[in-house]
Amino acid sequence: MSTINLLDYNLNELSDCLVSWAEKPFRAKQLMRWIHKNNVADFNEMTDIAKSFREDLKSKAVIEVPNMLMEKKSSDGTIKWLLGVDSANAIESVYIPERDRATLCVSSQIGCALDCAFCSTGKQGFNRNLSTAEIIGQLWWANHRVTEDKENNTRTVSNVVMMGMGEPLANFKNVVSALQIMLDDHAYGLSRRRVTVSTSGLLPQIERLAKECPVSLAVSLHASNNEVRDKIVPINKKYPLQDLMKTCYQYLEYAPRDFITFEYIMLDGINDQEKHAYELIKLVKDIPCKFNLIPFNPFPNSGFNRSSRENIRIFREILQDKGFVTTVRKVRGDDIDAACGQLAGKVKDKTSRSKQWEIKRVEGL
Secondary structure: OOOEEHHHOOHHHHHHHHHHOOOOOOHHHHHHHHHHHOOOOOHHHOOOOOHHHHHHHHHHEEOOOOEEEEEEEOOOOOEEEEEEOOOOOEEEEEEEEOOOOEEEEOOOEEEOOOOOOOOHHHHOOEEEEOOHHHHHHHHHHHHHHHHHOHHHOOOOOOEEEEOOOOOHHHHHHHHHHHHHHHHOOOOOOOOHHHEEEEEOOOHHHHHHHHHHOOOEEEEEOOOOOHHHHHHHOHHHHOOOHHHHHHHHHHHOOOOOOOOEEEEEEEEOOOOOOHHHHHHHHHHOOOOOEEEEEEEOOOOOOOOOOEOOHHHHHHHHHHHHHOOOEEEEOOOOOHHHOOOOOOOOOEOOOOOOHHHHHHHHHHHOO
């Protein structure tokens, strides 16, 4: 019998698994606490579990997390980890410490198939979805690492944002299973308000998320009209802005927060003019929301430039004057390529997108 990775199971799945082994289902809660709350990966250390069961676990299961290949620390305290998930691929996770919280930016796929024009992750192409174990393993690893790093007085993760490599809702089943583990009081016990899923706008999956595991929702909007969004966020051609707004409004019926966060990357001359701000106001007029303006983080041959500070200031003031809470995201970790849109990892591309992109760069497109 092949061994299973216990990180792949949420509480209900783990209970069912143990019952199939003729074990008591309450053992699932014990295992969840040891693995996730206590950050233990060695069955021998699970001292309140019967020795006979521990021996049985050694033959049937493992607790296997992604393998750290590289760690980079930014001057602002941000830490980026390159984590190996198989022999050919690696993903990136980012730990962002602040005075009152510690946020982990988690990846959901190896690469990304959506190919947003301003994102370096998508330029590497797409390989596969991450398993539940590979997603939750990033949180396990982060807590293990920062607890170990006593010199810097780092704290365990209090907030999770599914904003790393990939489109989370394109890996719906595994992402939701990982979210359930994050929220479980026997595991990490995070509040739904402190767990955020960011999506480019996969409407059927947003509707499913609302019913199956509603957490805070952030939408990568990045444009105020369909013409611009079609060019920089290609999924908009399938799910245009008007349909996206309707779905966001409906999500609020289930959401733990009473607003949607709209993320808006500031691209010089593309979407940062005053007319775009006024279009945004009209677009979201029926949706309780806040805006998070994101200064573009350059990467080689992207073809875009960051909006000027003055344009960002004017854009923000127009939104604020109309009563919208509007923040400008701090640029964290850009000296280690850990800022928004810069995560690249190591992707064995199955889409040939990286080759296509190289051709476009050569042709100057």
